[in-house]
Amino acid sequence: MANNRMTPRRFLARQIRRLRESVIDSETSKIMTTAGLAKLVYRSESLVKAWESGRRVPRSDDLNRMDDIFQTKGLLSEMGRDLVKDEHAPEFMDRWREVEEHASLLRSYHPLLVPGLLQTPEYARAVIVSSGRRTDNVDEQVRARVDRQSILSPENDAMFIAVIDEGALFYRAIGGAEVMCDQVLKLLEVAEYPNVRINVVPVSVGEYAGLAGNFHIATMDGRSFAYVDDAFSGDVLEHAEDVATMERVWEALRDRALPVEQSVELMAKAVERWRP
Structure with a gap:
């Protein structure tokens, strides 16, 4: 059976998705899409989706950009530095x-x-x-x-x-x-x-x-x-x-x-x- 423990990287992924979905696009009056976030951080949409699924962890400069976009005062950068990097390394x-x-x-x-x-x-x-x-x-x-x-x-x-x-x-x-x-x-x-x-x-x-x-x-x-x-x-x-x-x-x-x-x-x- 798969391990369903909320790992640090999954927690970070969930926070990124929640923050994105809390932003309303001023032009469309709809929730910011992954494509919209990708445009703001100068990355591909597929990479943003990988962040939100926990398959990939954003680099420090990506987390800094998202902190600016979501006005989270360094919270995401801190998560990436202190939580995800301290996560116990899996097997080989x-x-x-x-x-x-x-x-x-x-x-x-x-x-x-x-x-x-x-x-x-x-x-x-x-x-x-x-x-x-x-x-x-x-x-x-x-x-x-x-x-x-x-x-x-x-x-x-x-x-x-x-x-x-x-x-x-x-x-x-x-x-x-x-x-x-x-x-x-x-x-x-x-x-x-x-x-x-x-x-x-x-x-x-x-x-x-x-x-x-x-x-x-x-x-x-x-x-x-x-x-x-x-x-x-x-x-x-x-x-x-x-x-x-x-x-x-x-x-x-x-x-x-x-x-x-x-x-x-x-x-x-x-x-x-x-x-x-």
Whole structure:
């Protein structure tokens, strides 16, 4: 059964929604919409909705803007600083999501699959169903994975770099040809974002650092964290020495990857490989 305890982040989310709904738009005489609030804080509506659902926590500058808008005299900023940041860190994946949401730089690598933040819903579903883990709530797991991708939105100011093995694009039909075609088309679309870089390691490279398993590195407030997982569990690495090891692996494997332009050309060829 899900834990229905009112966590600090859910409490903050509820307060933001209540404050928004207490404001009447002078032009329409209606309650301020999420789109209206998004316009005032210079963010996307999807991000505001994520704040109000508790999926994401506003950054300090966003909370400051809302304090000005709602004239709450620093109350929201104080909640974000004293309540949410003091919240007990969840187990491995929840802990990583906390880091991921506040990161200014995200780096992701997988030798066999497209990284989760770049997956289409259909591709994610195929991966989750075949993972060997419990899949009681597949729809919920897929939705959660897709929701996390709002992090890639350019207005969030987070740089994302992914390294993908050519084999994951050409030789493993995750979900079938149609799903693969749509997945690679999505990669080409996201590769056009100003804050996203995708590099492909060609199969001609042979062995290279990173083939032992997938990992992710996030930089937040000048400090880096790494996340590694396997079929059973995951682990957030926070000790400087451990993170430095993953940084070295990252640099070594990225040295073997193609530049962005050549990677895009290879992804375009992969679309033709899977096109029905």
